[in-house]
Amino acid sequence: MSVHELGYGLIGCGRISGPHIDAIAQTEGARIVAVADPNPQKAEAARAAIGGEVAVHADWQELVADATVEAVVVCAPTQMHAEMSVAAMAAGRHVYCEKAMAASMGGCRAMIGARDRAGVKLTVGQSTRFRAPFAMARRLVERGEVGEVVAVDATFGGPANPPEMGATDSWRYRAESAGNGHIINFGCHYIDTARFLCDDDPVAVSAIVANRFSPGMIQEDQFVVTSTCDGGALITVALYCTPASTMPGDEGYVVIGTEGAVSALWRPDRVVLRRGGEGADPVAIDDDLREGPFVRLHRQLRRAIEDDGPVPVAGEDAMRNVEWGLAAYLSSERRCQIELPLSADLDGYVGPQLARTIPPTRD
Amino acid sequence: MTLGYGVIGLGRISGRHIDSVERLEGGRVVAVADANEEKAQHVAAAREGEISAYADHRALLADADVDVAVVLVPTHLHREVSVAAMDAGKHVICEKAMAPSVADCMAMIEARDRNAVKLMIAHSTRFQPQSLTARRLVEERAIGQVVACDAHFTAGATQPGEVPQDFWRFKAGAAGHGYVVNFGCHYIDTARYMSGGDPVAVSGHVGNRFSQGVIPEDHYVITALCEPDLSITIAQYGTLANYRTPSSGYVVFGTIGMIEATGHAGGVLLAAGGEEMREVSADPSLLQETAWDREHRGFYRSVIDDTPEPVTGEDAMRNIEWATAAYLSSERGCRMDLPLSADDQAHAGPHLDETLSPAEGE
Numbered sequence: 253m254s255v256h257e258l259g260y261g262l263i264g265c266g267r268i269s270g271p272h273i274d275a276i277a278q279t280e281g282a283r284i285v286a287v288a289d290p291n292p293q294k295a296e297a298a299r300a301a302i303g304g305e306v307a308v309h310a311d312w313q314e315l316v317a318d319a320t321v322e323a324v325v326v327c328a329p330t331q332m333h334a335e336m337s338v339a340a341m342a343a344g345r346h347v348y349c350e351k352a353m354a355a356s357m358g359g360c361r362a363m364i365g366a367r368d369r370a371g372v373k374l375t376v377g378q379s380t381r382f383r384a385p386f387a388m389a390r391r392l393v394e395r396g397e398v399g400e401v402v403a404v405d406a407t408f409g410g411p412a413n414p415p416e417m418g419a420t421d422s423w424r425y426r427a428e429s430a431g432n433g434h435i436i437n438f439g440c441h442y443i444d445t446a447r448f449l450c451d452d453d454p455v456a457v458s459a460i461v462a463n464r465f466s467p468g469m470i471q472e473d474q475f476v477v478t479s480t481c482d483g484g485a486l487i488t489v490a491l492y493c494t495p496a497s498t499m500p501g502d503e504g505y506v507v508i509g510t511e512g513a514v515s516a517l518w519r520p521d522r523v524v525l526r527r528g529g530e531g532a533d534p535v536a537i538d539d540d541l542r543e544g545p546f547v548r549l550h551r552q553l554r555r556a557i558e559d560d561g562p563v564p565v566a567g568e569d570a571m572r573n574v575e576w577g578l579a580a581y582l583s584s585e586r587r588c589q590i591e592l593p594l595s596a597d598l599d600g601y602v603g604p605q606l607a608r609t610i611p612p613t614r615d
Numbered sequence: 616m617t618l619g620y621g622v623i624g625l626g627r628i629s630g631r632h633i634d635s636v637e638r639l640e641g642g643r644v645v646a647v648a649d650a651n652e653e654k655a656q657h658v659a660a661a662r663e664g665e666i667s668a669y670a671d672h673r674a675l676l677a678d679a680d681v682d683v684a685v686v687l688v689p690t691h692l693h694r695e696v697s698v699a700a701m702d703a704g705k706h707v708i709c710e711k712a713m714a715p716s717v718a719d720c721m722a723m724i725e726a727r728d729r730n731a732v733k734l735m736i737a738h739s740t741r742f743q744p745q746s747l748t749a750r751r752l753v754e755e756r757a758i759g760q761v762v763a764c765d766a767h768f769t770a771g772a773t774q775p776g777e778v779p780q781d782f783w784r785f786k787a788g789a790a791g792h793g794y795v796v797n798f799g800c801h802y803i804d805t806a807r808y809m810s811g812g813d814p815v816a817v818s819g820h821v822g823n824r825f826s827q828g829v830i831p832e833d834h835y836v837i838t839a840l841c842e843p844d845l846s847i848t849i850a851q852y853g854t855l856a857n858y859r860t861p862s863s864g865y866v867v868f869g870t871i872g873m874i875e876a877t878g879h880a881g882g883v884l885l886a887a888g889g890e891e892m893r894e895v896s897a898d899p900s901l902l903q904e905t906a907w908d909r910e911h912r913g914f915y916r917s918v919i920d921d922t923p924e925p926v927t928g929e930d931a932m933r934n935i936e937w938a939t940a941a942y943l944s945s946e947r948g949c950r951m952d953l954p955l956s957a958d959d960q961a962h963a964g965p966h967l968d969e970t971l972s973p974a975e976g977e
Contacts, residue, residue: 527858
């Protein structure tokens, strides 16, 4: 493919910008021409990492107005995704927005509307489903190796944030940051991958959400969310954060089908298939899935822009992950099962927010 | 002191109980009863010693040689038979599930108290070596404070045309035969035992995907908030092939580690304090006898010493309360607080309206 070199603008130069810088460097026809971050040191560090001629903007709106920018990568905190993405698309830029898509359903819908009005491409960085073991597991499911999918179970551990540990300068500790709870922030990856694995979508959500060890620091450090899906699958996603975080580092999903089950773990990558009467067979991951998730996402997006083809993760698709997360909050609050889609009067709902910004006390 | 045991109901599970009582020092099977009289006579003749065979359990309960009634009839008959046994002055060890409703369980507990006898529910899975090993590690604080216990299982769905011949679960009116009560009561009992948590609020999805009209449900996911503060999630999925998922079994998550009890020859896997996961073997003494042996020995001691039964009625009733709350939660789309209201305590879950005909060729 010999393609025109598209100018990319990167908004937000925090932790997640690194993988994007690397992936865009490996994408033919893509080059970062501008970065923006309110913190000049972070912007400068990103500029240095990219190399070559890169404009540095203190204000993201300047970047959006920069005529050399044709595609914008939004790596800002979740609650700013909608505003930034909509402005970029209104200015005619294609948008790759980090997950979670937006803090509210209204934000998601505004992004989809802006995309349609501007006739540009919009994709959301649900990168986990592009990780090799999960992509391989999906391939096995598609081939019918487990029969019809009955359920997907995914359980994760992680670090709690006890008050004595203090806060970092991450946006997650800011009171105004909506959409920074674990359900939206991590859960949107878990549910996205689970939906991808079973190719089914939640229609009712029932959840128990709790904060055991991180009071006042983060919205929740524990959740168990069960969803019944349109096609009959059940998806159960759980996260238990503890102060010592000694739970297994491997993040895994189990897809249970009528004829067998496939489990997929990441770090280390492992895919295991079990079928009736047979043992557990480790499955080799296909070579074409081994490329890093950010590279695969950026290459697919670039191709979609070039060919006016389908984006790797559509707005409508990613929106379902936000909807699931918000439904989980509502279910836990109301102690009832929540049916999807959420009604339009919940468009502004963003789930629980921190009562106050926690000042940083550690790196 | 030798106690005479009378076994009521000679279906599939009875062999294990009779074997254990035969191995029990101080216990002897003196009578058996089954509605199928031939079966009763056959079992009585096949076993050592003099065993009376009865077609009617009431005749067995009138037998003065019987000190302990072992109640192995279908779940919906547990209350009637157990209460009659206790009113006849017999101690009772009753198979799980205790009874279809919480109200039934309460009636059994009342009968125990008014007759001053012992009543134990045979939740055998907590006497399995892996359950005992996991419980010991939790008590030793090997994983710190328990945060959650998750248990996921598969099971064969029962499709129309696959009904086994003459199995009580497929008879009209047989309440308490759904997967939530029948299998789930083992899972919740073991999870409670391992984690030390008792449900105080229950949220459940109960559904039927492949077994419509044959069994009330073939899958469920039930999450319970517990006291002390931890959660228990139990899931079972009916499938069309017989296989174990990689995660079949129990995982107990703690603040500094986790235990996997997924059938490793009686032992468990432990990851704690940042160390690699390692196998913790069951104490060899646990492998010398079966779970049913331990269960019967424990019950025998409680009768002889007049101490609390290893699984009391109140304890086992919590499993039924969990199951009932799960059914109600799923029906109502709401989380259920425990204890249940008096009305809900009478709820007995779904049951079949008509007896299903066995599949041909069975």
